[in-house]
Amino acid sequence: MLKSTLIKATEAGAKELQRFFNGNFKISNKEGFNNLVTEADYASEKVIIETIKTTYPDHFILSEEAGEVEMDSEYKWIIDPIDGTVNFANGIPICCISIGLEHKGKMIMGAVYNPIMGEFFFAEKGYGATLNDKKISVSSNTEVAKSCLVTGFPYTYLDMPNGPLQVFERLIRKGIPVRRLGSAALDLCWVAAGRFDAFYEHSLNAWDSAAGFLIVEAAGGMVTDFAGNYYSPYQPHIVASNGKLHHQLLDVINNRIQL
Secondary structure, X not given: OHHHHHHHHHHHHHXXXXXHOOOOOOEEEOOOOOOEEEHHHHHHHHHHHHHHHXXXXXXXXXXXXXXXXXXXXXXXXXXXXXXXXXXXXXXXXXXXXXXXXEEOXXXXXXXXXXXXXXXXXXXXXXXXXXXXXXXXXXXXXXXXXXXXXXXXXXXXXXXXXXXXXXXXXXXHOOOOOEEOOOOHHHHHHHHHOOOOOEEEEOOOOHHXXXXXXXXXXXXXXXXXXXXXXXOOOOOOOEEEXXXXXXXXXXXXXXXXXXX
């Protein structure tokens, strides 16, 4: 029942994304620069929460736009009604619905769906990861110098030591391709599918990564914070990789080695 509800809620949100995509809709700006929210975000969030609450009215909800809907429950649904909103608002088809399900503080299930590209990623802890019901796995590359990476940058850039621009510069000066697609949830899924060897970012929220990081792990990858500790979506730093080059990438990010 949990799995069917997750899939049903993800598909419901995706229908709203498709309904508004490349259409006319209201756009407003949240706190910070270029931090958009659209009419479609709210419509998607509404149907996702309604779908979950129909079956599980007592479950905890954490969603990007609605915030926390606190309930006394061991289950928490972590929702991004549209990840990649700037892409969506500009008609760029790299955007998705992302929903993770947590039980007693552990992520147990996740779904990420990009209906524009027709790609539905799913993972259940202990059962592997799939793309459109076909099993996926991470890449086999062992060297950062030969890798294809993906990252993102905070919209409000904080001039922190060893920040995102500094790490990015170190990598691209060595000729390493580093992409910036604008949807952390899809970045993670594309690592899980072996399209990228790794993803890293300095500042994410729980709804950005809750589903995607489980999908990477279920596909055989590794996900940690920048210190190499087990990843929690409630802290900002993330490195998700095929596992084979993970520690080398951590050394590069933390400026401990030169490529």
